[in-house]
Amino acid sequence: MPVADAECSQRTQKIWVISEVYYPDDNPTGYFLTGIAEGLAKEFDVRVLCTQPSYTVRGKEAPRNENHRGVSIDRVWSTTFDKNILPLRLVNSLTVSLSIFLKMLWGLRRKDRVLVVNVPPISPLAVGLACRLRGVEYTLLIHDVYPDAVAAAGMLRTTSVLYRMLNRVFGVLLNSARHVVVLGRDMFQRISDKRRDKTVCVTMIPNWADLELVPRTQHVGEENAIRQQFKLDGKFVVQYSGNMGLTHNLDVIVAAARDMQNDVDLHFLLVGSGARKTWVTETVANENLHNVTVADRRPREELNDLLLAADVSVISFLPAMAGVSVPSRLYNVMAVGCPVIAVADPESELARTVAEERIGWVVPPNDVVAFRAAVDEAKSNPAELAAMRVRARRAAEVRFSYSQVVQAYRELLKTNSSTPKSIWDQSEMKPETDISVRRAA
Template sequence: MNRVVVLTELFYPERTSTAYFLTAIAQGLVTDYPVIVFTDASLYESQASSLASYVVVKGVEIHRCSGTAFDKNWLPGRLVNGCTRAIAIFLQALWQCHASDVVLVVTNPPLLPFMAWLLKTLKGCEFVLLVHDVYPEVLSATGLVHNHSLVYRLVQRGNRLVYAQASRIITLGRDMQKLVGQKFTQPVEGKLVCIPNWAETEMIYPVDKQDSTLLQRLKLVDKFVVLYAGNMGRTHDLNILLDAANILTKTHPQIHFLLIGAGARKPEVEARVQEQKLQNVTVLPYLPHEEKNVALNSCDVGVISFVPGMAGVSVPSRMYNQMAAGKPLIAIADHESELAKVIQEEGIGWLVSPHDGDQLVKLLTQIVNDSELCNDMGHKAAQAVLCKYQLKHAVSKYQSLFRELIPKTTSLAQETLKK
């Protein structure tokens, strides 16, 4: 019988966004096909390897492969981790894959899609590429690699070869689909498929800000709270928030910035807050997973901030959860990005150009006393999620895609009925 083979560095029980989405996709596909997952054995937030090498969860077989476990916030260590884990996953998959399997591989770590291509070459199995970040553009946007450098050109060429070998390429947004499409010299109709991520509606829903236990504990219930919740990595512009806070601390002390998360840029943020004595900024680590709804409802408006040049390179999954919490959004992002498009199409927030601190300050001073507008946009955001961005919407599209690639396979559900 045909199987779906998933190659991913992160999977259940990890609680990163990548692990959550890949786990949900695998569990959605297991109703049609046997699903086998090859993933890393280390916990993302820990250097310890503490997970069983083999386990079955909700019908999905999970095989764990051991790579290195250096600190993910140390760039050289993260690169080594990505390479060793991709190779370990490949070696396990090589031993167990069949020509009749269809591989689903995600773009992080960036070496992993090359392992899927190698599996296709050696074992004859097709692969579907799920693009979370577009390389090498993401390296250029973060300043790690210059877009005229030899490294950039080599990575670009390599990824074009991988894209050409994929049976289908799944992108998370229309901007990403456009960017990926530009890497082909020939028409690729039918090969590119846009399947947005979704909100965790099983645990994220609107709660009145006044009832936030977090804001009550921080004594911020009466403030106009601007929330940044998520990764504080190299692709995110956090300085624009601190610049705005520095200006508004004197002119509009009722506006308070709440930053929750972790990442490479967090130490810089904490140092600047302390150095400039920004009393209107609170920086917190991630709350426990079960308190995610508390965190996302602890604001008047949510903000997602990117450095310039990220349109098409990455689509923030946190957008959908913030929408599900019924809060309006400020997107500090390229105006052609999927994030900007969703906000404009649904009428659920505002756009600010990257690095334009004056525009952000002006916007916040305009909306700080307009609770009716914020509430209206927040309601629209929650409704948009229920209509378009739930797990069932995405799983249905993944099921349809794999049925196109494996049209003659009888589903597990159908076999069970026959028995």
């Protein structure tokens, strides 16, 4: 991630970046908002409002105020109860929202611009209210669509009173923004359908690939520390790396591993954390699935070795997740040149990217037979797998670089006019692709 220029004296317009999670937390939200803020700091006076670290480095005390890589960071007060206990997590979000609201109400000026991410979903409401009271436009960055994500996870029925109430609250937030940024074409469509105020401009700006993550000369499995640690040398490794959350389809992976135990050259490596981690660990142990290794989340500095340990990477979602979430891990998987098995709705950004770039297989959610067939084909066709690696890296370089993404945010936040639907000209967007979906016989 490039360091911001030292041109502070020339940066007059102030941009507020609001994210509960920020550096030194490096979970996806913290990592990407940190990168966006530091990229904006090359042209703007950037001020971040966030909390003390509460995710990947929970317990670490960071300075209340500091300037890091050209960005002025203000860590507001909030309660720090255990975020894994839902009522306590709600209290944390309420207190941080109040702190952010008061800070913005005091400090906002009419010419300022505001960028706020909607994860967690409470604080953007406080930001929206403060902006309205101070007459300031704000841009809403959507990482996950609520309450749709909660419904897709099976935690809330779309016919329930609570769902309708939350959907109305999200609608108020959405229609009060000047701009809305989404991460994929499927999310663009979903948000456009939800938008009542057609003057609200919806723009697609994806997350980026860390192209410096791996030298071009390295290859999958070559003297790899992760393979050596888990004794996987000589194995064909199917890897799942990332959040093991309620919307991620881990059942299809475990079921396939159960059915494929007789293949002694095949191994499943599941790495990460999240709400379903306990279920995965207990299932693998109780069923004695010797072809599965479950490991804890690795620090970001080990991401290189982790992704290079895979012969093929799995990114999996439950049904009805198209337009709800776009997995940022896809772009780093592409950056290291790893083919992908996408367990996803065919209209999702994930499935469309995999199909358009010809870098893997698209499998319908919950279709274990199709998933096994994709693994078998990947394992039995090394020439095609090698070609996919080249295409994946090339696509990451051409479509998903850090410089492209940050420049799109700069243009969005410094303009007073409406913006196009995508950071790419519509003529450059690939047409609807015939996605070859593997289905059970």
